[in-house]
Amino acid sequence: MKNIRLIARLDVKGQFLIKGVHLEGLRKIGNPQEYALKYYQAGADELIYMDVVASLYGRNNIRDIVERTAENVFIPITVGGGIRSVSDARDLLRSGADKVAINTAAIQSPMLLTEIAEVFGTQSVVLSVEATKQPDSSWVAYTDNGRERSKYEVLEWVQKAIELGAGEILLTSVDREGTCHGFDLELVRYVSEEINVPLILSGGMGALNDVAQAVRSGADAVAMASVLHYEHLSLEDIRAEAKATGLHVRQVEWK
Amino acid sequence: MEIAVLDYGAGNLRNVCRAIEHLGYQHCLVRTAGDLKTIDKLIIPGVGAFKVAMKQLKERGLVEAIQEYAQQSKPLLGICLGMQLLFDRSSELGETEGLGLIRGSVEVIPDTDVEGGAMKVPHIGWNELEFDLPAAEVIQQIRELSPVYFVHSYRAVDVSYENLVAHCVYGGETIPAIVQKGSVVGCQFHPEKSGYVGLRILSGFLGD
Numbered sequence: 001m002k003n004i005r006l007i008a009r010l011d012v013k014g015q016f017l018i019k020g021v022h023l024e025g026l027r028k029i030g031n032p033q034e035y036a037l038k039y040y041q042a043g044a045d046e047l048i049y050m051d052v053v054a055s056l057y058g059r060n061n062i063r064d065i066v067e068r069t070a071e072n073v074f075i076p077i078t079v080g081g082g083i084r085s086v087s088d089a090r091d092l093l094r095s096g097a098d099k100v101a102i103n104t105a106a107i108q109s110p111m112l113l114t115e116i117a118e119v120f121g122t123q124s125v126v127l128s129v130e131a132t133k134q135p136d137s138s139w140v141a142y143t144d145n146g147r148e149r150s151k152y153e154v155l156e157w158v159q160k161a162i163e164l165g166a167g168e169i170l171l172t173s174v175d176r177e178g179t180c181h182g183f184d185l186e187l188v189r190y191v192s193e194e195i196n197v198p199l200i201l202s203g204g205m206g207a208l209n210d211v212a213q214a215v216r217s218g219a220d221a222v223a224m225a226s227v228l229h230y231e232h233l234s235l236e237d238i239r240a241e242a243k244a245t246g247l248h249v250r251q252v253e254w255k
Numbered sequence: 256m257e258i259a260v261l262d263y264g265a266g267n268l269r270n271v272c273r274a275i276e277h278l279g280y281q282h283c284l285v286r287t288a289g290d291l292k293t294i295d296k297l298i299i300p301g302v303g304a305f306k307v308a309m310k311q312l313k314e315r316g317l318v319e320a321i322q323e324y325a326q327q328s329k330p331l332l333g334i335c336l337g338m339q340l341l342f343d344r345s346s347e348l349g350e351t352e353g354l355g356l357i358r359g360s361v362e363v364i365p366d367t368d369v370e371g372g373a374m375k376v377p378h379i380g381w382n383e384l385e386f387d388l389p390a391a392e393v394i395q396q397i398r399e400l401s402p403v404y405f406v407h408s409y410r411a412v413d414v415s416y417e418n419l420v421a422h423c424v425y426g427g428e429t430i431p432a433i434v435q436k437g438s439v440v441g442c443q444f445h446p447e448k449s450g451y452v453g454l455r456i457l458s459g460f461l462g463d
Binding site for chain 2: 123250252
């Protein structure tokens, strides 16, 4: 049996948990560690930390946050933002991350995926893709938190990255991100049919049945942010609804 | 009682250490064969590649030291790659000999399932344990509990039924999840990343 994963995504800027819409117009939400602990206790299957300004300023201030989080959160943690080298990845993995998510640096230098996979294994390399739909209906991968257009068409880039060592794909629809209007099902269908590594769909979670739609369209996991941060929905209800619609989800066991 | 986590340069041992601390136990890191002599409980964590890990164990003179430790029937817990190292050999990055504490070998998870459909590798996520043997004392508490977190591309094969305590099923493929031979136990999943259930498994191993 394979359980789909319900993942809480925490975008971080400096010391704050933040949230935007279409990865822009960021608002402060609160203390990231507090939210991480809250989601862990509510039964999140994984956490994703994304340092949203790291690639803009080349900073890596998220290490301390990860380190403090890992002291009392015992589920997998993926960390992305500003990872430019094997040594950056090592620092984060040592701080408590289980996987690193890479976008901008991989587009600039795709071999980085291979270098990290060779040292830490493909299972710790997540390719983060910020997909934006173009006027001609194609999807293009963006970098720097949805700001810069890359030369890659999304599927072409994902396939290349998997060949190079990415063990998992975090696929974010920039168009849906922060809107709570539902996942981009067309996007996940398009990508998931052509790949053979786990895919996390991100961007747009807003209603209880969005999870089932995402999974039926090919997602192995869904990442959620606004809907949890603003308490529109609870992880308990999302899990119960997923189960009720026939999805396999982890049955969370309390003490 | 001296609890030790093996630091052989591979893997992410900090997460295991944090979980041990969270459970209220003290521990030390062991890096040399000499360190191992005074240890009562040993955990071998592991993320990374089999071949590289064995090379690091050899360079530190730890292969024989671990084998001697196990011969004294002292508790040993191998996690993920640390579990795979307990077997005779692995084919990861070329055939490599393991610690040989439990019979079996380690092979890549096939990328097609039993019906010929595509199967995603690595196996990442929460999966249920199915018990094949009455669980050992160490892990008794986890029966009937919620799933545990797996992340791996290789799995044990040819494990003798008497050593296979629990397995999970992935794409129709049986994946050994808990193996045991005497005081030597291996978990393919990560108890330090499996929430409360994982912490309980660890606590079962750490407690008396």
